[in-house]
Amino acid sequence: MTSPKNKHPEKDYESYEQQAAKVIAENARGGAPFGVLGAVINERIKPAILRRVAPLMIGFIRRSGVRIKRMERGHVVCEMPLRGNKNHVKTMYAGALFTLAEFPGGVLYLSSFDQKKFYPIVTELSIKYIAPATGDVSVEFKLSDADLNRIANDAEENGKASFELFGELKLDDGTIVATTVGNYQLRSRRTAVRPPAAT
């Protein structure tokens, strides 16, 4: 087995970011799941509601049946049920495992960053399959307070901050079925409506 190498063609990322920013600016409620309701929901019960509502916001994710088991500042645990997500050999389908790795990035954003100031985008995600996923699979992501503050400050000052999330997707008995590397950006909403610089 050859060692996997990065073989994506070189692309100007700024173009993606500007386009994503434009799309998000056009959908003003993009990163703010409660919209106007947000103002009247008690801050203490908001996390509990959000934990249940977040997996329902995107149809593709809702249909997978993924659950948020833990959702705190800098700490997220999600679980994908095997039921409904089996492939033709009765283990978990590769795309369900991908979704389990991708979705928590958004959850971590919701629990860790000010949604009025920032929004997240995913720029790249790579998944390596280690063992057949013969049961429910969970993944945990953690970012320290220092990391969170650095990312928020960076995005505030420079309009954007890149960060990576490394995932280990595990069965209940701890067996790692896949590892993932996700590249995310936290972007300031203040720069989202700025038009691309003339060149």
Add this chain to the structure above:
Amino acid sequence: MTSPKNKHPEKDYESYEQQAAKVIAENARGGAPFGVLGAVINERIKPAILRRVAPLMIGFIRRSGVRIKRMERGHVVCEMPLRGNKNHVKTMYAGALFTLAEFPGGVLYLSSFDQKKFYPIVTELSIKYIAPATGDVSVEFKLSDADLNRIANDAEENGKASFELFGELKLDDGTIVATTVGNYQLRSRRTAVRPPAAT
């Protein structure tokens, strides 16, 4: 934006392959979608049926609504509808784009290799997001006769053959919304039931 690097921990791949082989051996009809029906379906209409049936075989894929537009030996085109697959900013969700990149590898297997002799596994897939996917997205994969023969011969002789598929996910107007690199293996069924070597 830093250039993405491979940051997966080093793992013994042979372990995954052996486990996958065991799972597939336990599900004998794994790669043969027609099972006993296969013998009575006319060889000429089989591809037309398979093109419609293949996206329905795995629930996760079926729910995405992905369609096979073209399915020939060494040539597959698939399309993912935006409808039902939107994210919170109304573009196509990252996981739907991943599924569009992953699924055709199985389709290419079905249209290009002898299912009685071989089965495929995906070992790694990386996706890089280039532009927001604002409409239906399609992807095309091609392998030459020479490549197909080399892969089949390699798998026949050595029990397995690795190959890569590079994808460009495109909107109808040709805009590339993501690029993907998939690592696959074609494995011989003859070695699927061989127990792991004692070490």
